[in-house]
Amino acid sequence: MPELPEIETILYNIKPYLIGKKIAYILVRNVNLRWLVSKEILNLHDELILNIKRKSKYLLLKLQYGWIMIHLGMSGSLRILFNDSTTITKHDHIDLVLHNHIILRYNDPRRFGCWLWYKKLSDSNLLSKIGIEPLSKNFNKQYLFIKTRNKNVSIKQLLIDNKIVAGIGNIYSNESLFIAGINPERSANSLNLKEIKLLINSIKHTLRNAIKYGGTTLRNFSNAYGIAGDFNQKLKVYGRKNKLCLLCKTSVINAKKQCQRMTYWCDVCQH
DNA sequence: ACACACTCCTGAATGC
DNA sequence: TGCATTCAGGAGTGTG
Numbered sequence: 102m103p104e105l106p107e108i109e110t111i112l113y114n115i116k117p118y119l120i121g122k123k124i125a126y127i128l129v130r131n132v133n134l135r136w137l138v139s140k141e142i143l144n145l146h147d148e149l150i151l152n153i154k155r156k157s158k159y160l161l162l163k164l165q166y167g168w169i170m171i172h173l174g175m176s177g178s179l180r181i182l183f184n185d186s187t188t189i190t191k192h193d194h195i196d197l198v199l200h201n202h203i204i205l206r207y208n209d210p211r212r213f214g215c216w217l218w219y220k221k222l223s224d225s226n227l228l229s230k231i232g233i234e235p236l237s238k239n240f241n242k243q244y245l246f247i248k249t250r251n252k253n254v255s256i257k258q259l260l261i262d263n264k265i266v267a268g269i270g271n272i273y274s275n276e277s278l279f280i281a282g283i284n285p286e287r288s289a290n291s292l293n294l295k296e297i298k299l300l301i302n303s304i305k306h307t308l309r310n311a312i313k314y315g316g317t318t319l320r321n322f323s324n325a326y327g328i329a330g331d332f333n334q335k336l337k338v339y340g341r342k343n344k345l346c347l348l349c350k351t352s353v354i355n356a357k358k359q360c361q362r363m364t365y366w367c368d369v370c371q372h
Numbered sequence: 373a374c375a376c377a378c379t380c381c382t383g384a385a386t387g388c
Numbered sequence: 389t390g391c392a393t394t395c396a397g398g399a400g401t402g403t404g
Contacts, residue, residue, distance in 0.1 A: 210383070213380070360376075
């Protein structure tokens with residue numbers, strides 16, 4: 102389940118192979134992703150890749166005349182392949198083929214991802230709704246304090262809302278709340294400024310640490326070389342239902358569904 | 373405006 | 389062992 106650190110890992114992997122290189126063509130085997138693959142992408146050829154960046158969980162490829170916006174959804178992955186005779190496996194939906202024969206291959210079993218074309222990024226109504234980046238200076242206690250006032254939703258739910266803060270998914274919201282010692286069921290507006298500050302620091306720490314370890318591999322995340330991330334070994338609560346809390350070592354980890362997502366927490370360590 | 377449920381999808385895990 | 393059911397979740401959309 103790619104969240105911000107996984108996308109950042111992929112970006113780091115693919116950047117050196119793509120920037121300044123020319124796309125020969127893009128082979129789309131299945132246009133039926135979350136939304137149809139843009140027709141501009143199907144017809145694209147001989148375009149130079151000027152830059153690549155990440156915004157929230159989107160990867161943005163800047164070409165000469167527009168942008169390709171890629172989202173990996175829940176199960177998408179990107180691989181760099183050095184040899185075009187590589188066999189196609191199930192769910193290999195898109196190949197971006199460079200003039201030097203290197204391929205960026207997109208695989209997505211659940212097809213919740215997307216490949217969309219925009220002439221200008223401001224044309225994207227998906228991007229325009231996205232909140233600030235959690236690793237930016239703008240994501241600070243003042244910002245989150247203001248955003249949590251008059252919010253009755255749980256703090257867990259607020260953290261995975263991309264309109265508030267971009268790129269934190271289910272895993273990292275659970276982890277950050279555990280590290281901050283805040284109960285995920287607390288309503289967002291019940292947090293005081295001191296707790297907000299603690300939470301901000303925990304989120305930044307968790308995300309930076311996850312990036313450092315190459316992301317979290319649960320089922321099918323791997324980096325652009327097909328190598329799994331190591332952060333799952335560092336997870337403190339996520340997926341640890343009924344297991345002993347690693348911090349207090351007295352209580353077991355609780356699990357319950359909160360707004361369609363699993364939430365994990367320790368009653369002793371999180372208040 | 374807000375809170376919540378529903379929806380897309382496949383594969384792994386679980387249940388009988 | 390085998391078949392059927394459940395679960396996982398990013399995030400836009402629809403409903404009350």
